[in-house]
Amino acid sequence: MKDSKTINLKDLKRIVVKVGTSILTDSRGILEVSHISDIVEDLFRLRRFGLEVVLVTSGAIGAGVERLKLKRRPQxxxxxxAAAACGQSRLMHIYEDLFFKHSQEVAQVLLTHRDLSERKSHLNARExxxxxLQHGIIPIINENDTVAFEEIKFGDNDTLAALVTNLLEADLLIILTDIDGLYEEHSNREAKGRLxxxxxxxxxxxxxxxxxxSGELSIGGMLAKVQAAQMATxxxxxxxIANGMKPGILTQIFAGEKVGTLFLPQIDRTSRRKCWIGFNLKPSGQLIIDDGAKEAILKQGKSLLSSGIREIKGDFERGEAVAVLDLDGRELARGLTNYSQTELDKIRGKHSxxxxxxxxxxxDDEAIHRDNLVLL
Known part of the structure; x- marks a missing residue:
């Protein structure tokens, strides 16, 4: 870890800001319009700086809790x-009204994981x-919780924000939450030690x-946010990752003040296609590999060969995404397999x-070619 750094505003063109449920609602799940107004003020200032701004917002389910007269977030x-269906329209209406005061146009964009995992719809969403953005409009993105099933388990839209950041090749992702950033120690109750x-x-x-x-009204803890940071970097x-409960937090960031936790981008930028393979596609199965294969893909940049595969889990076809795990169960990589589960069962442990x-x-000679393999 290095000494604190700041980001030169002049180097940035496009940013994504993710706002969590804990920022937008109170402990009962009722929308805090004053908090939303503070965020909108900050976002408008960034637009005036000439930045392209994308907002990924949570809060639809939390907003719907009040309309359904529920006491807490439903399980x-x-x-x-149903809560998302009730809450999304209300949430968007509030955003529109607040941005309208600044003559700033916005657009609602609802996405599911399928929209970003299928290559054609992925490219359509990007375009x-x-x-x-080219027309000066701020896209307000939320997950389409009304129709999503497995997707509703995302980490309070943290994963979605990272995927959108990679989709648009944004320069910066800001994740606003209810604590100051990543501390030396986190527990279920509080953050401790040094920021x-x-x-x-x-x-x-x-x-x-x-x-x-995590709170009752949100599902994303700090781990989900750090994993999202890993994807985007x-x-x-x-x-x-910064505290969105503090008014003017975005302005403070761009004024060079030391706020939040800054994650530096990886020098070896992963290609857009590999980001899609590694982060957008949900693995249909798992390949457990031996130590020799592990060293080959991690240290030598090699393809994964059938000889290094010890065990296969799941049911998948040729061309589908699979996770690659070591013998301890740690996920090392994701990739597109050249063979189906049935075929790999027959050739695992065998030479090409x-x-x-x-x-x-x-x-092919390879179970997964290195061009289709993304290290995590």
Missing amino acids: KISLKQ TLLVL IEVIEEVTDKILNLAGSK KGGAYVI SEIEGILGYKY
Whole structure:
């Protein structure tokens, strides 16, 4: 970790700001319009600086809690989706009214994981958002919780914000939450110790530091935010986790004040296609590999061969995304497999020269080619 750094505003063109449920609602789940107004004021200042701004907002389910007369965030999926349906329109109406006071146009964009995992819809979403930005419009993005099922489990839109950052090749992602950033120690109740100002790389140690801190009205703890930072920095973006409860926090960041935790972008920027493979696609299965294969892909930049595969989990077809794990169960990489689960079961542990004799055909020498393999 280095001494605290600041980001030169002149170097930035496009930023993504993610606002969590804890910032937008009170403990009962009722929208705090004054907090939303503070965020809007800050975002408008950034637009005046000439920045392209994308807002990823949570709060739809929390906003719907009041309309459904619920006492707390529901656990049942159908109730969550009903709350999202009630709350999304109200949330967007508030944003529109507040931005209208500044003559700033906004656009609502609702996404599901499917929209970003399927290559064609992924590219369509990118083009739509770029057109909005070119016209000076602020896209307000939320997950389409009304129709999402597995997607509703995202970390309070932290993952969505990171995916959007990579999708648009944004320069900076700012994640606003209800604490000042990442501390040396996190527990379920509070953050302790010294605030970590700069993180060069998200390592296992950093992930372990994140711990867990979630509320009833939100589902994203610090761990989800740090994992989102890991995704975005691998795509080449800066990431800042900061306290959105403090008025003017965005202005403070761009004034060079030492606020929040800054995550530095990785020098070896992952290509947009590899970001899509590594972070947008949900793995359909798992490949557990031996230590030799682990060293080959991590240290030598090699492809994954069938000879290094010890075990296969899941049911998947050729061309689908799979997770690559070591013998301890740690996820090392994700990639597009050249063989189905049934085929890999037959050739795992076998040399590439044996594949055709076992299957009667051979697509490739590699189980996953390095061009389709993304290290995590």
